[in-house]
Amino acid sequence: MLISLAPMIIFTGIILNQFSASHHEKIYAHLAELVLKHKQNIDGFLEERIHNIRFLVDTMEFDHIGENDDIAEKLMRLQSAYGTVFVDLGVINEKGQQVAYAGPFKLEKAQYADADWFKKARENLYFTSDVFLGLRGSPHFIIAVQKTWHGQKWIIRATIDFLSFNRLVEKVRIGETGFAYILNREGQFQTKPIFDFTPTLDIYDRYFFTLKRIGKDVEIQERPDGAGVMSIYVSALLKGGDWLLVYKQASSDAFSDLRNAQTGAVIFILLGGIIIVCLAVWMSNNVVNRIAKADSEKEIMNQQVIETGKLASVGELAAGIAHEINNPVAIMVEEAGWLQDLMEDGAFDNEEDIKEFERALNQIRIQGRRCKEITHKLLSFARKTDSRIEDFEISPLIEEMVALASQRAKFSNIELNTHLDPKLPAISASQSELQQVLLNLINNALDAMDKTGGVLDIIGRQEDESIVIDVADNGPGIPKANLARIFDPFFTTKPVGSGTGLGLSICYGIIHKMGGEITVKSTMDVGTTFSIRIPIQTDDPSEGVVHVTGNED
Known part of the structure; x- marks a missing residue:
């Protein structure tokens, strides 16, 4: 987003x-x-009005300016040409006395000697006053032109209609x-x-x-x-x-247009943001669902791989299991043949024969139970697929795995020992998955010592808040170049057809999921030790770090 x-x-x-x-x-x-x-x-x-008055002044004669109606005629000519812009017209002598006037007001003989506009008009040939009320009591302003006639100064002033002027600005x-x-x-x-x-x-x-x-x-x-x-x-x-x-x-x-554009842009961003958020949420959910589905399928596949690995481990135990079953079966066959001989001889009359029958039958029953226990352990391990988290004691589980591998160890001339702390606490994990890890590690050790024989020690102890299980052998060891790859999927040093390369990868994944770690130390011609560290409380497993180290002394 x-x-x-x-x-x-x-x-x-x-x-x-x-x-x-x-x-x-x-x-x-x-x-x-x-x-x-x-x-x-x-x-x-304003300039045009001044020019109008200047032109008017150039045609005026001031000798008899106050004795005729010439000024009224000139006002009529101005108003005829320019409308009501000119309100009135007057001629003022240099003493400020208005000597001629034409207009709607009674301003004949008006005295302007003390008026500010008159004083300024005397100092300039052309003058436009500010707007003021004056004698007439209404806002107006004056355009004045100064004319010198026979050595005497005259001021010709015209009042400009305020409304006409104001309309220029109102527009x-x-x-x-x-x-x-x-x-x-x-x-x-x-x-x-x-x-x-x-x-x-x-x-x-x-x-x-x-x-x-x-x-x-x-x-x-x-x-x-x-x-x-x-x-x-x-x-x-x-x-x-x-x-x-x-x-x-x-x-x-x-800037209303700008504000409208900004508002439109904000709306566009909000709508775009909403669409992007909705699409992002939809696509994220879609991706999450697909990932969840893939994870579910992966989990199913992982379980299948674990079960496949378990069956492979069972296959590796088959030789030792078969050898162990052969002994009680041979005894049962021998006892059954002996009973048959007794029956053919008709030995049913005396008490000794009956006791012999009871002994032989009891021996068959004992050896049958022994076979049943052996096959029950094998089938129980092979069929156990429940990976649910549960609390259990780890010592019996280790003993069970050692018992499953003991016959194969004897068959390969390997001494299998357990050294378990009697006070190991219970852990919360999946029994079947931990069985798979232990059996994989034990089988790998047996494979490594299959031709030479040796000693395999299973050690269980508590360190801080974890249980540590060591699977240590004195076999040929792992080359240092291979140590960094032994947990990689499909990596194997066994001959073609003898291994899939998934065993240690499965172990890594299972222990990692439990929140623990698995490490390995190996020295050539000395032996190899795999160490599993499992937290005692693993209800909420966190990701563990897997360390692979080598030691060649």
Whole structure:
């Protein structure tokens, strides 16, 4: 699952990161272009109004400016050409007295000498004021043009319709939260924003300073607004740097497409992850079931191999068993012949004959029991296939295996001895499997000493929490080159047809399964000792380590 999910998550994360960066650049570029376009439109609007008034001023005569209706005619011409953008028109002398006026308000003879816009207009040929309420009590701003006529300065001013100007900014709308507004250097609104909020003057001061210092047309920043909502601010200078056009939009709104893409990617990862997990679980269960089935078949095969090995061991014992059975059978045959002779002679009259009959019959019965015991041991071992774990004393089991092998040992001129600790504790294991291990080791030792004879010692003792069984012979030993391979399946040094090479491999597997270990030490022409170490408590067998060591002194 990790191998499947990790590349998908990493790849999706990389793609999303690249898409996010690309989308941010795209949004920023779009907003910068939008604000720059409206900056040009607004600046163009203001410059065009100034040009309108300049053209008007060039056609005016100021000798009798307050004595005719020439100013009203000029206002009508402006309104006819440009609609309601121009609200009124006035001419002011250098003392601030309005000497001519045309418009809807009663501003004839109005005095502007103390007005800020008038003072600034006297210092510039062309001047656009900030938005203010003025004498009329409604928001407006003034475009003024200065004209010198016969040594006297005149100010021609026109009031621009605030609503017409405001619509230029209101059109800057994107999404649900995007809107624009204009501020002057004092942080006062020059348009009416569609959302009520109070601008933070120090931040906008930095916008004025940054744009002017670096000479950029547009500045883009992303920061929290007054309510803590992360927002995008795009700003540009207007009116020669006196005004600031600001576009504001919540980041979540501006990047809604990105958020949708990210949500889709997360859903895709989750669905993909669920599918991968389900497939992984299904495939794992399938593999586990197949492995379990294979293990079951392997276990059955192992049992069959063990039973085959057991039958092979029985076959190797057959010669000694046959020799042992021959003796009681010969006695039984002899006694039966003697009874037959007595019966042919008619020996039924005296007491001595009857006693002789009883003795012969008793001898036949004793020898029959002896044969029965011998065959019973052999058949009991050959037929025992129950590998269930049970508690049992190990000493009787060793004695039984020694008894099975004793006749073969005698037949091969081998002295078979047991040295068992009388206080060996019980162990929890499979009796039949442990019988197989002991018989394999005993038969291997008998095979090694079959031609030379020798001594085979079976030693049982307790060490710490384990029982150790040594099968030690004084045979020819095992070459050092073969020691590392003797537990390998199908490895054998016996002639072809005399061994399968599975005996020691079976022993290794059985002891390993019991949580024990089997080791071997061998010296050429001195002998070989196989040591089996079995934990006393083997209800929960853990894997043991098999050590194979050699010693050539």
